[in-house]
Amino acid sequence: MNYYITTDEKLRELVRTLAEQKWNIISADKQGTRFMYINDGKDLTVDAKARPTKVSAKQFVFPKSEPLFFFKKEHDDLKLIDPQAVQQKTVLFGAKPCDAAGLPIMEKLFNWDYKDEFFNKRVENTVVIGMACDYTDEYCFCTSVGLAPDSEKGSDVFLVPGADNHYVVKEVTPKGAAFIAEFKAIFSEAAQGDIKAVSRTQPAPEKKFNVDEVKNWLDGHFESEYWSKAGETCLGCAQCAFVCPVCHCFDIVDENCAADCGRRVKNWDACQFGLFTKHASGHNPRETQPDRYRQRVSHKFKYYQDKFGETLCTGCGRCSRNCAVGIDIAEIVANIPM
């Protein structure tokens, strides 16, 4: 693996160059609320000490609402028009390990058997510049789901903060290497050890549970008293799914723009909504909120593991940090009566 060095100022210069070359440039906003498109080096936020943004970066590969095709009625005929293929090269700056890891996790779902090229094209066109994290609060639990503040999973290029506004830059994937080669004025070559990474100022999140033990318990406890307790306060608002870097359930609906044209879109949806599974007959396999909360926990820590060999969680803590009634998924999982 090759190592390089860069600085805050150089990264801002990179943003200016990328903007001139019409790249899509994504960075967290200054308030730490969300990732957004920027066009100016001064708007770049690469901050290892920042709290994970309120909303994850997943919308750039799996948008909240994405047109699948357009339809137009002409006389007696009907035309279906594909949306323009996503071609624009994109760079995502400053993804924390708990954000970057979401991409390869979701990639499995979008590619088993049928391939969702909407997702794939976006991932293919995106260079993820991940960044070691130096933030921990009571909601963080990346270390409980096999990640860590310095995990490179999902990153193409990985930044580790060093002394004096320097970064140690690692090329993680061939795509990352190509990116560094393309912008070699920004990244000076270095040998490992040329520059010391700054040690974290925050302790890594403590390990709150063991995913294997949790999975073992879930394997045998679809029916358990624990679920009525775990899900009893949930309001079913599904903010947890919307801020999550890996929740990927969606709805497909039609939107009309006029009597004779419209589009079909894929919209984020969530298993916490009562309507999610409700049949036309009125029958609902998941009738109550605790049923739906059980689904959320089981999908993350058992079903996805069964099906795709991954935990459907990066331990970012967003769902818990933002929950209106204070449900903390790590606490729920850690308190399973094993």
Add this chain to the structure above:
Amino acid sequence: MENIYKPELVEIIDIIDETPDIKTFKLQFRNQDIQNEFNFLAGQFAEYSVFGEGECTFCIASSPTRRDYLECSFKGAGKVTNAMRRLKKGDVMGLRGPYGNNFPVDSMKGKNVVFIAGGIGLAPVRCVIWNVLDLKEQFKDITIIYGARTVADLVYKRELEEWKNMPGVKTVVTVDPGGETPDWKGEVGFVPTIVEKTAPVAENTVAVICGPPIMIKYTMPVLTKLGFTDENVITTLENRMKCGLGKCGRCNVGNTYVCKDGPVFTYEQLKQLPEEY
């Protein structure tokens, strides 16, 4: 870019009013090449769309042995199905599919087959019935037990008559108590009772069952009593779906994607799933 969500255009070539609220559409692809190449197996489903209203999921109700068209039967229940009710012959719809697994018709060959259906649950079963009847010499005795709430709610009435008159096919049609008309000549009683009364032989027999959850719940013990083993009872789960492609997460029952791993399951497989369907 390959777009797995984009349907093909189909034209409604015929509409049959089955009951006051159930219709059958006979559909043909606009593009004749697609019609010629379209292959499916009994039990597979498709996503049907009315542009501007949305998509919904039903099984393909016609048999794969009949290749010139596709049929689906539906009840006006929600936004899309009610929009479908307003469509006329010659109108254009969208269709994606076929999706999911299928009934093991090949391994049913050389055996007796008992079909048990309730209400619109006859639609997915009808696909296998015609598949089996079109290749009848390869199967042993066929029994069809079908029930609906009232005489007016029976679907495929013309075909029920046709099946009744076929040699080697025993067709028993029933309506719920109170649902009979003065001139009703069929059975009166709930499906489980009529299955018990008809008492099909379990030996060398496969049972295909589809209907409301309550019907299946009370018919299963009857089948067990008659000697049917769980692996010889096959059903199809009609979960709510959106994508049909194993992505949208809606039809999951535990770690199973009904749209990919199903919709056809043996009762033995069904018992392995969490009770959430």
